[in-house]
Amino acid sequence: MDRMQVLAKKNSRLSYYIVLAIMCFAIFLAIEAAVNNNIVRNEFAFSNTIVDIVCLFFALLLFGFSFSKAGDKKKPALAFKVLVTLVFATIFFSALANSIYGIPERYILLNLFVTLSYIVSGTFYLALWGYQKQFIKNSKMTLTVTVLITSVMLSYIAAVIINLFMPVTFIITPQGLYDETVFDLASFMMNCFCLTTLCIATFNSGMNLKKKLSFTSFLLVPAIHTVLILLYIVLGWDIILTSITSAAMILTLYIIFFNIHIEMENEIIHQEKEQIRLQFSAMLSQIQPHFVYNSLSVIAALCEEDPGLAAEAANTFSDYLRKNIDFANKNNPVSFPEELNHIKTYIWLEQLRFPNKLKAEYDIRCTDFYVPALSVQPLAENAVKHGICKTKSGGTVRISSFEDDLYYVITVTDDGAGFDASKPVQDGKQHVGIENARFRIREMFNGSLDIESRPGDGTTVTIKIPKRK
Numbered sequence: 084m085d086r087m088q089v090l091a092k093k094n095s096r097l098s099y100y101i102v103l104a105i106m107c108f109a110i111f112l113a114i115e116a117a118v119n120n121n122i123v124r125n126e127f128a129f130s131n132t133i134v135d136i137v138c139l140f141f142a143l144l145l146f147g148f149s150f151s152k153a154g155d156k157k158k159p160a161l162a163f164k165v166l167v168t169l170v171f172a173t174i175f176f177s178a179l180a181n182s183i184y185g186i187p188e189r190y191i192l193l194n195l196f197v198t199l200s201y202i203v204s205g206t207f208y209l210a211l212w213g214y215q216k217q218f219i220k221n222s223k224m225t226l227t228v229t230v231l232i233t234s235v236m237l238s239y240i241a242a243v244i245i246n247l248f249m250p251v252t253f254i255i256t257p258q259g260l261y262d263e264t265v266f267d268l269a270s271f272m273m274n275c276f277c278l279t280t281l282c283i284a285t286f287n288s289g290m291n292l293k294k295k296l297s298f299t300s301f302l303l304v305p306a307i308h309t310v311l312i313l314l315y316i317v318l319g320w321d322i323i324l325t326s327i328t329s330a331a332m333i334l335t336l337y338i339i340f341f342n343i344h345i346e347m348e349n350e351i352i353h354q355e356k357e358q359i360r361l362q363f364s365a366m367l368s369q370i371q372p373h374f375v376y377n378s379l380s381v382i383a384a385l386c387e388e389d390p391g392l393a394a395e396a397a398n399t400f401s402d403y404l405r406k407n408i409d410f411a412n413k414n415n416p417v418s419f420p421e422e423l424n425h426i427k428t429y430i431w432l433e434q435l436r437f438p439n440k441l442k443a444e445y446d447i448r449c450t451d452f453y454v455p456a457l458s459v460q461p462l463a464e465n466a467v468k469h470g471i472c473k474t475k476s477g478g479t480v481r482i483s484s485f486e487d488d489l490y491y492v493i494t495v496t497d498d499g500a501g502f503d504a505s506k507p508v509q510d511g512k513q514h515v516g517i518e519n520a521r522f523r524i525r526e527m528f529n530g531s532l533d534i535e536s537r538p539g540d541g542t543t544v545t546i547k548i549p550k551r552k
Contacts (some may be wrong), residue, residue: 113178120182128184135178138333143169162214175330176200176393190259201243203430208277209236219288228284243271286336297342403428410431417456426463440477452491455523462495462544490547498541
């Protein structure tokens with residue numbers, strides 16, 4: 084499972100680079116088309132193509148921003164990347180169309196590019212709603228809106244396809260120009276319907292006001308598109324910056340990203356840090372009380388039997404507690420040698436209590452890596468307390484570390500009482516240290532902690548820390 088997670092992460096990163104490369108190649112194609120078709124030949128081709136190419140660069144930049152933030156595997160982040168990709172594709176086909184606008188011998192290709200641009204843009208509202216839904220609880224309202232938007236989108240795309248055979252949304256003349264007599268009623272109706280539906284859904288959702296206002300910024304897209312159509316029909320303008328719609332889509336995405344997406348990522352980071360802090364505090368409260376009491380009892384007994392050893396034990400115990408406090412105040416991982424020295428200190432103090440019962444062995448083959456602070460020490464404590472100490476004859480705690488191609492591996496093994504790992508733990512307090520260690524290893528390193536144990540055969544705990552390449 085861990086290997087699959089590592090591979091999934093690598094595949095996700097590879098997918099990002101592939102999409103980024105495709106976007107860069109698409110921008111190159113758009114620029115090449117603009118140069119080869121001499122866009123300075125008329126004002127319409129020049130102005131719209133330049134704006135579209137600039138918008139492509141901003142879309143590429145936004146896609147990179149969206150992937151650089153934390154929590155990139157979260158569903159809202161993935162939905163936003165899909166939304167950016169669709170907008171990029173829409174603008175790309177628009178740029179290709181504008182670069183050959185007004186060239187008679189290219190009117191068939193122009194018709195194809197415009198059609199593709201319309202088809203991809205038809206999915207804008209559905210993709211936007213898919214992203215917005217990540218912040219709203221599923222309900223009859225969300226299902227209804229999804230069905231309505233999907234139905235309208237499919238109807239619109241069908242109308243665009245039909246337009247290849249009869250004028251419904253637009254028509255390209257043999258001169259490579261838009262036919263002024265065709266009114267784009269399908270796009271107008273689709274914009275108005277989706278606009279109204281999403282506005283109602285947004286303001287009836289449980290989102291805060293900032294999110295609501297950010298999502299309603301998509302009003303810019305249909306509003307500008309509608310104004311352009313009215314100017315074209317009412318005033319009879321021959322030159323219209325249709326690419327203003329592209330700019331409005333990009334502006335909308337930036338507003339959503341910086342007001343919602345970054346806020347969402349910061350909330351996720353804050354929640355994860357707070358959860359780690361609370362779990363860490365809970366772990367320390369479980370570790371310290373009984374160990375402090377037992378250690379002080381041993382030191383008190385040694386004061387009469389062996390004052391020199393008692394003094395050494397007191398100093399060691401003081402260093403141990405100070406190290407606990409230092410680790411508790413660290414938000415960053417610690418080196419494995421630091422954690423290992425802390426474990427050795429703990430085991431040495433426990434051996435004072437059980438001189439003839441507890442043995443320790445170390446097989447350390449790899450130390451050049453990091454672990455969460457106090458993530459391995461609780462495992463050694465559990466091995467002593469719940470493994471060795473539950474047997475009359477005692478036993479040995481073995482700690483080892485090694486590495487392979489993918490992981491740094493740590494094992495904590497005891498030949499103590501063991502337990503049935505296939506059955507649920509009845510006493511939750513007994514394994515708080517293990518659960519907290521597992522949680523922090525997973526959150527900090529995407530690592531794993533696995534337990535193998537059988538009654539009478541001891542226990543082996545294995546930690547795997549993925550190597551970062």
